[in-house]
Amino acid sequence: MQALDELWAVILERRGAxxxxxxxxxxxxxxxxxxxxxxxxxAVETVIAALVQDKDALAAESADLLYHLLVLWADCGLDPNDVAAVLETRKR
Ligand SMILES: N=c1c2ncn([C@@H]3O[C@H](COP(=O)(O)OP(=O)(O)OP(=O)(O)O)[C@@H](O)[C@H]3O)c2ncn1[C@@H]1O[C@H](COP(=O)(O)O)[C@@H](O)[C@H]1O
Structure with missing residues (x-):
């Protein structure tokens, strides 16, 4: 997803800023x-939005979740391609 690629690049730029x-x-x-x-x-806020069936909140909370997850990956030295590789191995 292009938005995630762009977000990843910005997150890497912010390290050390x-x-x-x-x-x-x-x-x-x-x-x-x-x-x-x-x-x-x-993650909890995303689950709550899903359970109350609020689609707009689900989109917003999902965006928050993805952003913070990418920051966690960057902090741990995990590249999105590492995750993509795991997903590839699961394809059937
Ligand atoms: N996608 C996001 C994004 N999603 C959520 N957030 C921030 O995440 C925070 C979550 O809100 P909360 O109320 O849970 O947290 P808080 O009370 O502000 O902070 P805490 O004390 O809980 O840590 C908010 O401050 C949001 O602004 C984000 N901050 C930045 N980005 C992206 O990161 C880029 C770089 O942002 P900066 O690092 O601010 O330049 C931006 O251009 C955006 O594309």
């Missing part, structure tokens, strides 16, 4: 436990 200049840089500065916590929170 001034935490005062960017939410992403601030997240990296706070560290992995905080980033992981945000992924958990956004």
């Amino acid at each position: 001034d935490p005062e200049s960017s939410y992403t840089a601030k997240l990296f500065a706070k560290g992995r436990p905080k980033i992981a916590q945000k992924v958990g929170e956004e």
